[in-house]
Amino acid sequence: MQGPAAIAEENGGVIAFETPLALDSGGELAGLEIAYRTWGTLNSARSNAILICHALTLDQHVRGAHPLTGKPGWWEGMVGPGLPLDPDRHFIICANAVGGCMGSTGPSSVNPQTGEPWGLSFPVITIGDMVRAQARLVEALGIERLFAVIGGSMGGMQALQWAASYPEKLFAAVVIAAAARHSAQNIAFHEVGRQAIMADPDWREGAYATAGVRPEKGLAVARMAAHITYLSEEALQRKFGRELQRDGLSWGFDADFQVESYLRHQGAAFVDRFDANSYLYITRAMDYFDLAADQAAGLAGAFAGARDVRFFVVSFTSDWLYPSHESQTIVRALNAAGARVSFVEIASGKGHDAFLLDEPVLRAALAGFVDSAALAWRAP
């Protein structure tokens, strides 16, 4: 057992890798750096490590104040003492995805060959590339096999990719509000966001950093459109209805309705913490995601090596971004592959973002899964 000093331990940093990262596109990425944070202590058997994979616009700041916004971490309700993912027991890692803008190499990083920001010369990356980079980090931290890989949304896709690419390197996988491939509707919404960014004159074909400007309007619109998909009709109606900002209509195009003001605020706050090119690259990576591609046996074929991995798949009834049937497709493929899988569709009116909000059913179910998996993992 670790003492109280070890329990409180928080760590992290940036690891630079000498050898380039091989990419699914056939290219490679030189000068790879990964920014990450950890909570808790790796035990002497190196068997208590949990990798959390973040969603599209989130980052490694799972707990604690965000360095840019000062807001609490995005999974404070799930990660902490007495919570399902407990730094007193687990060594918890979260890394900024490759292509991101919170310290890991992405399009806003400097291309070591030119000394200029990458911009659009940054190679197109995939979920598989992000996971390959995470696997390097995990190895660098001295961990041969993770106890669990856990993620929601894009993080859930990464957890699936881990099970498909490195089944021998994880004991359990938790896939929350995700899908094994991007649907036409998913791609369509991302395309709206990308077009909004690229239509902003300040985008400058991606070279805005060199020009000293930022495509803030385009990125804000992209965020506004995406944010609607993270909520549900019910949640929007309950929160805002047709409530007005002021007494009476403006008979113009000000934000008359509270929902308009809310979305504008979401857009404006987002540009302070996110990079427009990162948004293009990461949405592209998600659109390219299709675990069943190149599999003659379909999705089950992708999990052929993962029958010893314990899976927990979670969906939410009101999630229309990655609806429950996407999770059911994953579960059926895992059953067909002979893997051990638990699945629950949680009743929630909060839409896709339910996985980030206070959901007692999710918390209890995740605790049950993690605790029983930990028992099985320790058993010979």
Add this chain to the structure above:
Amino acid sequence: MSSVRADFAEIMRLVKPGARVLDVGCGSGELLELLVGQSGVDGRGIEISPEGVAACLARGLSVMQGDADRDLDYFPAGAFDYVILSQTLQAVARPRHVLSELMRIGERAIVSLPNFGHWRVRLDLLSGGRMPVTKALPEPWWATANIHLCTLADFTDFCDELGLAIDACAAFAGGRRARAIDPKGAFANLRAEQALFLLRRG
């Protein structure tokens, strides 16, 4: 063991320790927990209600939310040594499909059901002229989930038709201990309030 439900005790007697077991319609995981904890089985469950699944997960069981009518199709053949369907066959939309799937994915199936041929049921219908309401069938016709009730004789015919061998059969009622019966024997259909079968492909 004395506090264990009669049908659960019988199932635990039939299932070999360490076997691979799928409990279809596992509810809150009571039986599955007994099988995993006391018989050391490699147990999994399917349950239609999210509340049931959440309760199972809290017990540390591997359970997926799903529907017996649809979700058995995705398991590979012979994936389990035993597939258990406890008091559920009469409530599914496609009993023939479900039983066939049980026998495809399991080497053996354990199926329990209320016997509509029990004398109390017959007497209730004969004397009252209305759909029977008994201890084993406590709901009125408009509220019951049991849409495909059958008698012991119907079920043994059904097994013959599907080419299934009955390796064991037990009758039980309420809290009393299960007793082994010959399901095709004289009076079995009259006397068994509920029946439990151990089936294999014939």
